[in-house]
Amino acid sequence: MTHVNPVAAEPAMLPATQAGTRPDMRIADICTRDVVQIDAEASLREAATIMRSQHVGTLVVTGADGSRAPGGILTDRDIVLSVVAVGIDLDVLTVGDVMTADVATCREGDGLFDAIHTMHERGVRRLPVLDDAGGLAGIVAADDIYAAIGKQLHDLGYALARGQVREMRLRNP
Numbered sequence: 001m002t003h004v005n006p007v008a009a010e011p012a013m014l015p016a017t018q019a020g021t022r023p024d025m026r027i028a029d030i031c032t033r034d035v036v037q038i039d040a041e042a043s044l045r046e047a048a049t050i051m052r053s054q055h056v057g058t059l060v061v062t063g064a065d066g067s068r069a070p071g072g073i074l075t076d077r078d079i080v081l082s083v084v085a086v087g088i089d090l091d092v093l094t095v096g097d098v099m100t101a102d103v104a105t106c107r108e109g110d111g112l113f114d115a116i117h118t119m120h121e122r123g124v125r126r127l128p129v130l131d132d133a134g135g136l137a138g139i140v141a142a143d144d145i146y147a148a149i150g151k152q153l154h155d156l157g158y159a160l161a162r163g164q165v166r167e168m169r170l171r172n173p
Helices: 044-054 076-084 112-122 142-171
Strands: 037-039 058-062 072-075 126-130 136-141
Touching: 037 044, 044 058, 044 076, 058 136, 072 076, 072 126, 112 126, 112 142, 136 142
Parallel strands: 037 058
Antiparallel strands: 058 072, 126 136
16 A cells, blocks of 8 residues: 655546446446457367467357357366367367357446356356447456546545545645
8 A cells, every 4th residue: 555645745646438447337438449359160279279379368259150159168177178278189179169159248338236247146257348239349357447447446545545645635734
């Protein structure tokens, strides 16, 4: 926790439009737009190689039909627990064989707490984000939400410090 000397200058006020400071923050404000995707017919070895090269732990699975809607999701944990741990060859299974097909999603206009509720209900840490047409617009992870809420709490700390400074100025002229 940052200690603020009440005699020192007031902490700088953060702009209300800065991402992470809006009380009505939507998933669109914090999601990652550059989503790494893979086809359901790709091999698991290819999926693992893409995860490593792109430094991601999740791939959104898209279909060959050209649809922008996610058809599944594959995590590094899926590969380890369902394939590697039981000794199955990565080259004999496809992404579609291991992916989660019943994908939990959220919408760009959803609030942070809506996404948290979905994550809690579905037991997931990442949600593909859909646009108004139902197409893939991004992905949001629990880490993104932690960071956004942490920023909110940080800003609240500044508000409390400003209140102390204001009170000292009013009470001790």
